[in-house]
Amino acid sequence: QIYGINPTSPNNPPGPLSPLPHHTTCAPLLDDTDPPLFSPHEPWSFPPHCTPPGSKNQPKLCTFTVTSLRGDGGISLVTTPQVGAHLAHVLQDADIAWLEKQRGYPLAAAPDTPYVIKTAPKETSHDAKESKKKETKGLGVFAKRLIKEGEILMAEPPIMVRLTEQRYWKVRDVYQALSQASVRLPLREKEKLLGLSRSGKGYVVDDVLKTNVFHVTVQGVDHTGLYPLIARINHDCRPNAFVRYSPRTLVVEAVAYKDIQPGEEVSVSYLPLNLLTEQRTQLIKEWGFNCTCSLCTNPQLFKGSDKNRDRIQQILESLDHNENRTQAKVQAAVDEVEELVVKEGLAGQLGDFHGIIADIYLNVGDLKKARKYGKSAVKLLGHYAGVDNMRTDRAVAFLRELDALEARR
Ligand SMILES: C[S@@+](CC[C@H](N)C(=O)[O-])C[C@H]1O[C@@H](n2cnc3c(N)ncnc32)[C@H](O)[C@@H]1O
Structure with missing residues (x-):
């Protein structure tokens, strides 16, 4: 058997290697009637959309979109042309196996998807004034089986990356850039984005980003990244999982911090781990919810x-x-x-x-x-x-x- 082809099949009679019949009937891959194989804005799928800065010495804010990242989903970036140029190289790196070699284990999540996404049970608020209120966390991620410490639950590229610093541009222009970033995404990513939780306040794309993003750095510059699957993990100040970001691939992984029992909710900390209660409570309020985890209550x-x-x-x-x-x-x-x-x-x-x-x-x-x-x-x-x-x-x-x-x- 050669490359999985059965030599006795009628399409592939035994003998010298010959192409299968359908290969010989294919149209040539490129001829003068074919559209160009590459976009003239390669690697971007559309011409970048840019907003001029408020003053002369500031950079433009541009939207760059790739509709097929590493042969899979789309990604939009809202950032400066300098960072965009750097990310063009990152996104063109089709084979990220080199990172697997460097770290000695695969850049892939457990193939059996050891979790399920479902509505999290209501919890009592820790806030004295609201102590009778039951808080709902919305959806959450729950272990389907024992997930061992160090196991990678999820490994995901972002669908949107946004420069954190936005003060050089008018709010209207930033929203315009975000709007371009979302409409240019393929339908599947657009649906993922609009299906994420949000507060219901302000411009919808901005609201989804503010509710769900993780901090990431690109060339040392602060950005936020939207990872739609990992964004379903709720916060706990003593989490059982953590996220790990790779600036050279943009992939974020959710990794078990300790053994997670079947049925247990998977949690990560949205904040640095070592903060004191007062600092945590304050910062969590800025996220727009009251923390109900045991360390806060x-x-x-x-x-x-x-x-x-x-x-x-x-x-x-x-x-x-x-x-x-x-x-x-x-x-x-x-x-x-x-x-x-x-x-x-x-x-x-x-x-x-x-x-x-x-x-x-x-x-x-x-x-x-x-x-x-x-x-x-x-x-x-x-x-x-x-x-x-x-x-x-x-x-x-x-x-x-x-x-x-x-x-x-
Ligand atoms: C990144 S999302 C997490 C997934 C979200 N629960 C969902 O339904 O998609 C962040 C939002 O989840 C809710 N949330 C996350 N952790 C929480 C917690 N410990 N207590 C209360 N609400 C929480 C808050 O509404 C927060 O704005």
Whole structure:
């Protein structure tokens, strides 16, 4: 059997390799009556739509659309021409298998879709004034089976990416850009966008984006990305999943932070993990809802947690002072912080912490420990932030510096 073709089939008699009959009857792929294979605005599917800035030194705001990203769905970008030019290269990278090689495991979600999207049960608000009210979270994502820690639940490219900074352009022009970005999307992505939850206030595309986007960086510039499947995951201050963004592919993955039991709701934190209750409550209100998670609703839980988080901050600040940078004091600080980090479920931030510790050990001249924590930072950041994340790049650069330093000795 050659390439899965049955040699005894009447269409493919045994003998020298010959094309199947329908291959010989195909019209030539290109002739002078065919439309051009490539759009004149390659890689964009339409001419970019641009809005001039309010003043001379500011960039234009442009809408770029590709109707088939890596052979699949469409994507629209609302950003500056400079970022658009960079993203043109990112989007033209049809085979992102190189990233799989770099990180040593596939850039793909579990093929059996281990979750179901359904209405989340109502929960009691933590707000004293509204404590009798039952809050609805809308739809949510629930585990269909045991999802093991580290498993990738979802891996998705965005359907829309928008520059965060919008103040250089008139609101009307920004909405015009967003409108172009949505109407140019293929029908499937348009339906996904308009089917997402929203507050019902303001211009619909802007409202959908504000309710559902994740922060992403493109060439170090702040943007927000709309990932329609991952956007169905509700918030929890002690989540059981986290999101990992790849700036070189734009793909976001939802990954299990711990084992998730069948029937359990999958949650991610919309905020940095280490915030205190007051900061979290304030920021969540800006999202337009009251957080009903256990860490926000149970005073006993949040008082203890705030104390631990305050203590972590205190220890990190104490390490800024030279008198605390002796081998013994640094080791005691590291041990205490690690214990508190585990207690608070902040393992996702341990990579950044190990990066700081590596730097401190370098400053006190303990290169062996600097290397140990530097390596750990690369490993943890590669897992929680992604192998091509800027924070991971910095941790890798630290190890290179260490190599160079040791080579000079
Ligand atoms: C990104 S969407 C999450 C999916 C959304 N529930 C849906 O139906 O598509 C964010 C919205 O979900 C709701 N939500 C998410 N987490 C919540 C929580 N912990 N408590 C209450 N509402 C929540 C809020 O309405 C928020 O604006």
